[in-house]
Amino acid sequence: MLGFLKRHRIVHSWALGVLALFGVYWYGISSPQAANAVSGATQALKDGYARLWYLFPFSVVEWFYAAFILGMAAWAAVLFHRVRTWRGRRLEAAYGCLMGMACLALTAAGLYCALWGVNYYADGFQEKSGIYARPVTTEDLDRVTTRFVSLLQETADQVERDASGVFAVDRDGIFAASTRVYTNISREFPFLARTDRVPKKMVFSRLFSAMNFTGFYSPYTGESSLNVDSPACLLPANIAHELAHQRGIASEQECNFLAIAASLACGDPVYRYSGALMGYIHLGNALYRADRERWEKLRSELPEEVLADLRYHSAYWSQFEGLTATVSKSIYDTALRSYGQSDGIQSYGTVVDLLIAYY
Numbered sequence: 171m172l173g174f175l176k177r178h179r180i181v182h183s184w185a186l187g188v189l190a191l192f193g194v195y196w197y198g199i200s201s202p203q204a205a206n207a208v209s210g211a212t213q214a215l216k217d218g219y220a221r222l223w224y225l226f227p228f229s230v231v232e233w234f235y236a237a238f239i240l241g242m243a244a245w246a247a248v249l250f251h252r253v254r255t256w257r258g259r260r261l262e263a264a265y266g267c268l269m270g271m272a273c274l275a276l277t278a279a280g281l282y283c284a285l286w287g288v289n290y291y292a293d294g295f296q297e298k299s300g301i302y303a304r305p306v307t308t309e310d311l312d313r314v315t316t317r318f319v320s321l322l323q324e325t326a327d328q329v330e331r332d333a334s335g336v337f338a339v340d341r342d343g344i345f346a347a348s349t350r351v352y353t354n355i356s357r358e359f360p361f362l363a364r365t366d367r368v369p370k371k372m373v374f375s376r377l378f379s380a381m382n383f384t385g386f387y388s389p390y391t392g393e394s395s396l397n398v399d400s401p402a403c404l405l406p407a408n409i410a411h412e413l414a415h416q417r418g419i420a421s422e423q424e425c426n427f428l429a430i431a432a433s434l435a436c437g438d439p440v441y442r443y444s445g446a447l448m449g450y451i452h453l454g455n456a457l458y459r460a461d462r463e464r465w466e467k468l469r470s471e472l473p474e475e476v477l478a479d480l481r482y483h484s485a486y487w488s489q490f491e492g493l494t495a496t497v498s499k500s501i502y503d504t505a506l507r508s509y510g511q512s513d514g515i516q517s518y519g520t521v522v523d524l525l526i527a528y529y
Contacts, residue, residue: 182269184270184277185269185273187277188280191280191283192276192283194284194288195280198284198287198288198291198292199287199291202291202293205289205293208284208292209418212284212285212286219391220367220391220393223391223392223393224367224392224393228371228373229371229373229395230370230391230393231388231390231393232372232374234388234391238278242274242275246271281389282389285389286389286420289420290421292418294419294421295414295419295424295428296424298359298361301524301528302527303423303523303524303527306526308461311453311457311461311522311526312457312461312464314453315456315468316468318449319472321446321449321450322446322447322450322476325439325442329439329440329443331478334478335474335478336478336479336482337403337475337479337482341371341405343440345368345371345409346368347438347441348366348369348409348413349365349368351406351409351410351432351433351441352364352417352432352436354432354436355428355432355435358435362428366413366416369385369394369396369412370394372385372398375397378397378399379487379490382487382490384400384408385397385408387416392416394409394413394415395412400486400487401479401482401483403443403479404447404448406433406440406441407430407441407445407447407448408429410430411428412425423521423524424524426448426521427521427524429448430445430446430448430449430452431445431528432445433448447476449525450472451480452521453525454469456522
């Protein structure tokens with residue numbers, strides 16, 4: 171037995187390290203105070219190593235994911251080879267390889283839990299700001315949706331468009347302006363203040379569209395990466411959403427709210443239009459379910475340019491409807507629920523309550 175342990179001491183030590191990672195996570199979710207302490211410490215850590223990864227002009231984490239998949243495949247190949255060729259100790263060879271594969275997968279999971287999963291249990295925007303999502307009346311929903319229709323009427327002609335009237339602002343300019351998006355709203359909510367870096371463009375944007383992703387924040391590298399294949403009209407608001415995650419906000423509905431609020435407050439006409447459009451989509455969908463007649467009335471008041479963007483946006487995403495998007499949504503829904511987000515993927519819809527509470 172001692173010889174067996176010595177021969178596999180590396181994977182056994184690795185397994186103990188993995189347990190330590192999950193120990194940090196389990197401690198972090200034990201109480202709000204512990205969650206705040208762990209998330210604060212990991213936020214400083216992520217901000218630190220993000221300085222390194224932002225030296226690279228491309229989305230580093232995408233290549234990390236590719237390397238992880240290739241690593242697992244290579245390990246499986248080694249396992250198969252050893253089982254076939256190690257005549258005397260086939261079971262021991264298989265044990266070592268299986269433990270290595272398990273440790274690699276659990277290390278990735280443990281790092282995610284410790285670096286990000288704890289944030290779901292820490293104070294979010296609502297606790298820090300005192301603005302809480304509450305049940306709303308149809309009248310309030312109508313009133314705020316009307317306000318966003320007015321914002322779209324005001325900003326629709328302030329952005330560059332192509333010959334068909336569709337949003338055609340240069341994406342590089344959108345990215346370049348991103349570092350100023352939170353400047354104004356941070357004066358109202360000082361806990362949002364930080365120095366932002368320009369987010370990364372996804373290398374595999376089309377693939378992420380098939381998985382129904384417009385962007386993501388990676389705790390492994392501290393990067394925010396954006397899908398640059400999807401329609402550009404919501405790119406500014408999507409950038410603001412990922413920058414909210416950079417501030418340690420885990421809740422998706424809170425990040426959507428902040429994306430809208432920060433974009434509208436920043437003063438940049440491109441971001442203001444995108445934020446108003448994202449807000450209208452959420453509010454309009456809710457109003458459609460609550461009072462279809464009123465929804466139809468407000469939709470008829472939208473400028474033709476806005477309708478063109480909505481049609482283009484809908485047509486783009488409709489091409490990815492099917493198994494891949496369904497599976498991706500199901501996996502993400504399960505992940506959200508595992509971190510205490512009881513609404514699962516429907517938590518995106520509760521942004522409406524926050525918008526009405528604030529506006």
